Amino acid sequence: MLLGPALFVSAALFTLGVFGVLLRRNAIVIFMCVELMLNAVNLTFVALAQRLGVAGQLFVFFVMAVAAAEAAVGLAIILAIYRHRGTVNLQNINLLKG
Amino acid sequence: MYAQSVLTALIAWPALAAGVVLGAPERWAKHLALAASFIEFAVSVPLWWVFQPAGGMQLQLDVPWIPNWGIHYAVGVDGISLFMILLTTFLVPLSILGSYNYITTRERAFYALMLVLTSGMIGVFVALDLFLFYVMWDVMLIPMYFIIGVWGGQNRLYAAIKFFIYTFFGSLLMLVAILTLVYLVAQRTGVYSFSYVNVMNNIGALGPVAFWLFGAFFLAFAIKVPMFPFHTWLPDAHVEAPTAGSVILAAVLLKMGTYGFLRFAVPFFPQVALHPAVQRAIVTLSLIGIVYGGLVAMVQPDFKKLIAYSSVAHLGFVVLGIWALTLQSVQGALMVMINHGISTGALFFLVGMLYERRHSRLIEAFGGLAKVVPLFAAVLTIVSLSSIGLPATNGFVGEFLVLLGAFRTYPVAAAVATTGVIVAAMYLLPALQRVIYNPLDQPENAHLADLSPRELAVLLPLVACIVWIGVYPTPFLRRMEPSAQRFIESVRPAAPAAAAR
Amino acid sequence: MSWTLIIFWAFAGLAIASALCCITRRSPVASALWLVVTLFSLAALFVLLDAQFIAVLQVLVYAGAIMVLFLFVIMLLNLGRQGPTDVKGPLGVGVAALLGGVLLFQLWILRHVAPPDAIQLPPSSMARLQQEQGLVGAIARPLFDTYLIPFEITSLLLLAALVGAVVLAKRKL
C-alpha cells in the first residue's frame, strides 16, 4: 500500500520545513515553512486514516482550521511588526530581549 | 475544660491579639501586646501543675482538619514540649517589655508580628500532626523574617534573606520527607494520615529510603540548631536582629531544631540515626560545634556575634546529649535547651540595653562600666557566669548532666566536649572584662544610665531562674524524666548496647 | 509497479521538489508560489490516499485562502522585489543541516513504529466506508457526532483569530 511511501514523503516534507525555518530570516517565509510542516503532518494523518479510521481525516480538518486561524493572526502580527520596525527580517527584531 | 482547650488557646490567643494590636492606635500597641503576652503566660503557668509527669502525651486534642488527606489538627504536650512552651510564654512578655524603647517605628506591625510568632512557636511545640507541624514551622519563620528585615541593623536585608532561605531550604526538604513518609506509611496501612502517632506506630522498617528521609529531617533541624557547618546564618541574623528578635531567635527558635531531633528525626528513624557511622558523624559535628564555636566566639569583636557563636557551642552540647542516649545526657540536653534560652536570652537583653545607650555592639567600645553602671555590671556578671556553666547556676546543671551521661556512651567525645568548659571561660570572661572592667577610657561611657526599673523587670525574672535552676532543678528533672525515658526506650532497640542505661 | 504508485511518486516528487524551491527561493513571492505547488501536489496525494474531501479542502482552504492571504501580505509589505538574501550564512546553514539531518535520522528510526495490528482496519475499508456513506458523509458523521464539541470550539477559535487579526492589523483602534 501507499502508507510507507506516504510517511516517507511526509518525513521529507517536514524536515524541509524545519530546514527552512532554521535557514531563513524572513518572517513570512518562515511562516510558510511552518505551513509546510503542518501539511507534512496532515499527510501523515491522512495516510494513517486509511488503516486506523476516519478520525485521522477529521484531525486534518481541525489542523486546517487552526492553520487558518494561525495564519490570520500571525500575518496580522507580521504586519504590525513591519509597521513598527520597517522590516520583517528576524535578525533585526529582538524585542523579546528583556 | 482547661485541659481540653489550653493548648489551642495558647496558639489562638496571640494570633487574635495580634489582630487587635494591628487595629489599635500606634501608641497603645506595646502595652496591648505586653498585656496579651502576659495573659498568654498566665494561661500557660497552670500547665506546670496540670501536667502529669508519668502521663505521657497529654492534654491532647484531635479534630479533623482536612479529612480527605488525613490531616488533623492534633496537639498534645509531654515532658519534652512542656518546658519549651513555658520557656516561650515566659520569654515573650519579657522580650516585648524589653523592646519598649528599642522599637520606635511601625510599632503596631512589630508587636503584632511578635504575637503571631508566638502562635507559631507554640504550634511547633504542641503539633502532633506532621502537616500541622510543617505549617507552624513556616508560620514562625515568616514573622521572624520581617522582624529581622524591617527592624534590624545595617545589613538587615542580607541577614533576613539568608536566614529565610537557609531555614526554608531545610523546611522544604522536610516537607518532601514528610510527604514521602506519609505515602510510604499509607502504602502499608491503606490510610493516608499525617498523624504523628499513626506514623510512629506504623513506620516499620523502611529500608534504604529511611536514610534519605532521615537526611532530609536531619538537615532541616541541623540548620535550625544550628550545627556546624550549617551555622553561618546565625551570627548574621543575631547581629542584625533587634533585641527581641535575637532573644526569641536564640531562646526558642534554635530549640526547634533539637526539639525536632527528639520528636521526629530520631524516633522515626532510629536505625539510621543510631547507626554507628551516622552516630559518629553527628557526635563529631557536635564536638566541632562545641570547640569551634567557642574558639571562634573568642575572637569576635562584636558582642552579639560572640553570643551567637557561643550558641553554636551550647547547642552542640544538646546534640551530643541527645545522641549519647543515656537518661542523664538526654535530660541534660533538655536542661541545656532551657538554660540556654534563659542565659543567652538575658545576654542578648543586656547587649541590647548597651546598644540602646551607646549604639554600638563592639566590645572595644566599652570598658570600665562597672564603675558607671554597677547594677548592669552585676547582672551581666551573673548571666555570663551562668552561660559559662558555673556550678550553682543553671548552666552547670545542663552541661554537667550532658557530659556525665555522654561519658557513659562516648568517653572520648565527652572528654573533648569538657574542654568546651575551658573555652567557654576563654570567650566570655575577656569580653566581660573588656566591657565592665578595665579603665574607663572612653568619655562617652562615663555618663551611661544604670538599669531602669523596666529593664530590671526584664532581667530579674531571668536571674531568678538562673539561680533557681542552678540550685534546685529537681522539679524540672522530675517532670521530664518519664518522657526522656520513653524517648530512649522508643529508640533503644536500634542503639548499641552501651547506650542502654 | 501500479499506475497508482507511479502517479503517487510523481506527485510526491513534485511536492518535495517544490518544497525545496520554496525554502530556497530568495523572493518571498517565489517561495509562496512554490508552496502553492506543494500544496496542490499534496492534494493529489490525499486523493490517492482515499481522502478526496480533504483534498478538496486542501485546495480551497490552503492553496486558495491561506496562500492568497500570504501573497496579499507580501504585496502589502512590498516585499516582492528582489532584496538582499535572507538566507543565513554558512554557520546558519550548517546548524540547519545538522538539525535537519538529526531529525531525518530520528524519523528514519521511527518508521518501524507501526500501529498494533489489532486496531488496524482491513485494507480498503476506507474506500468501502466512503461508498456506503458518501464522500462527505464519511467525514461529516463523526464530525457532528463524536467531535461535535471540538468542532464548535473550532468556530470559537476562528472567531477569536478573526477579532485578533483585525485588532492587530488595524493601525489604531
Place this chain on the structure above:
Amino acid sequence: MSASALQLLWLVPALPLAGFVLNGALALWRPNAKAAVSTIGVGALVLAFAAATAAVAEFARLHQAAPLVFRYWEWMPVGDLRLDFALQFDQLSAVMALVVTGVGALIHLFSVGYMHEDAGYARYFAYLNLFVFFMLMLVLGASFPVMFVGWEGVGLCSYLLIGFWFTEQINADAGKKAFIVNRIGDSGFLIAMFLIFRATGALDFGPVFGRAQAVFPAAGTTITAVTLLLFLGCAGKSAQIPLYTWLPDAMQGPTPVSALIHAATMVTAGVYLVARCNVLFALSPLGSAAVAGVGALTALFAATIALKQWDIKRVLAYSTISQLGYMFLGVGTGAYAAGIFHLVTHAFFKALLFLGSGSVIQALHHAYHATHSHDDAQDMRNMGGLRRYLPWTATLMWIATLAIAGIPPLSGFFSKDAILGAAFALATAEPIWYVYWAMGVAAALLTAFYMTRLMLYTFHGPTRTGEQERQHLHEAPWVMTGPLLVLGLLSLSGGLLNLPELMGGGAFLHHWLEPVTALADRMRPAVELSRVVEWALLSGAVGVAALGIFGAVRLLKPEALLPARLAPPETGLGRLLWKKWYVDELYDAIIVRPLQWLAREVLWKSIDARLVDGLIVNGSATASRALGWLGSRLQTGEVGFYVVLFVVGVLLLVGGAVR
C-alpha cells in the same frame, strides 16, 4: 545524729552566704554604709566560726568514726544518678572548716582596717563572704559535684577579688588568667568525676570510697586516670606545675585576699581533695607518685624563683607555691595527716606573712601617698630598716619566717619534718622517693634563704625610703595588728597540734584523722624508721634551715642595695630567676598566641568566613546568580536563535521517544 550543734551545720556555710547577700545589696545600693558592712561581714564569719567550733566539739564528743551526712534537698535526680545537696562532716572537714572560718575571721577583721578607705568596701566584703561560703561548700560537700560547686565558686571569688581594682587592666587580666587556668584544671576534675560515676555509679563520697576497692583494680589504668585527672584539678587550684603561673599574678588583688585565698585556704583545696580521695590515690601508686613528684618539683622550682623576686608579695606567692608543693609531697607520699598538718600550720604562718606584708605595704603606701611619690610600695628595694617604724609587724613576721624555715619549736618545723620524714620512710620501700626527699630538703634550704632575704631587705639595713616618707611611716591600727598577733601565737604554737610521738607528743592530729585515712593507710606498706634515723633526719632538717638563714645573713648585703628606680638590670642566672624561668613567656608563645591565631585567622577568618560562609553558603548563592546570568545570556531576543533552541529541544524529546 541527735546533737543539736551538728544539726545546725548548715549554718556554717549559710552565715557567710547571708553576709554576701546583705553586703551585696549594700554594695549596690548603699556603698557607703561601712559600719553596717563591717558588722555583717566580720559578724558572719565570727558566727560561722562559732558554729563550726560548736559542731566540731559536738562531733568530738560523739567519737564517730563514719562521716555524718546531712541531706537537704535533691539536686539532680536523674535515673540512676541520685545527687543530693548534702553536707558531710567528718574529721577532715572539721579541720578544714575550723581553718577556713578561723583564719577567715581573722583576715576579715584585718581587712576592716586595711580596706577602710577603699570605695569598694562593701563589694569587697560581699566577695570575701561569698568566698568563705564557697570554701565551706568545698570542704563540707558530701559529694564530688557539691564539692565542685565550692571548687569553682572559690575560683570565681578569686577571679573577682584579684580583679578587685578592675580599673587597672593588669588586675583584670590577672583575674581572668586565674579563672581560665583554674578552668583547665577543673576540666580534669570534671572528667575524673565522669570516670568515677561510670565505674561506681555514684558521686557521693560514701559510696564511691566504699566501692572503690571493689570496682577499681589496684594500680589499674582507670584508677590511674582518675587520680591523674583529679590531680590536674588540684594543680590548677593549688598552683602546681604546670598550672601555677596564675598565682603570682593573683597578687594583684588586695593583700588580705592574698592571705586568705591565695595562701591559707583556697589554694590548699587541692591538698584537701587528695586527702579526701585518699582511697583512690592509695589504689594508684602511679597517681600518688605523680602527686608527690610534681609536689616536690614544684617546691624546689618555685623556691628558686622566690630567690630573685623583688616584689614582697611575689616572694610570698612563690613561697606559697613551694609550700603547697610540700603538702602535695606529703599527701602523695600517703602521709595525709602530715600534709593536712602542714596545710594548717602554713595557713597560720603564711597568712601572718601576707598580712604582715600588707601592713608594710600599707604603711609605705600611706607614706608615698602623703608625699605624692609614685614609687612601688611593694618593691623590697624601696624598703629596708622598717623594723624601726613597724616593730610589731617585724617581730611577728620574724616568727612566721622562722616557722616557715623550719626552726624548732615553731609550727612549721613539725609539719615540714613530718612530710620529709614520711617521704624518707617511703623511700626505703620505693627508692624514687629518695629523689623527692632530696628535692624537699633542697627546697627547705632555699626557703630559709629567701625568707631571710625578705626579712633582711624589708626590715633591716638602712632605710631606702625617701626622707620625707619616713615621717609618715607608722604601725598599723589594732584591727590589723590584733589578727597578726593571734596568728603569731598560732604560728608559734601550732606544732602542739601534732607533736610527734618521737618527742613524747600525742600526735593528736594524726590520730584525729585516722578514721578518714584508715582505708588508705591499710593499703600502704607500713614502713617504720628507727629512732636514730628519725633523730638524724630531724637534726639534719634543723641544720639545713639554720644553714639557709645563716647563709642569707652572711651572703646578702642590705647595705649595698639600691632603690628600685636606681637598680641595675639583672644578668645571667639572676635574670633567669627574676624572669621566672620565662615560663609565662613560654606559655604565651606556645599556647596562648597559637590558640588566638588559630581561632582568629584559621577558624574564624578562613574556615568560617571564607570556606563555610564565603565558599559554600554565599558561594551557592553566587552560583545560582551566575546560573541565572548564564540563562539570561540565552535570552538574545532573536527569534532565529530561539527557533534553533526550540528545534534542539524537540529533537531531544523525539530522541527520548526513539530510544
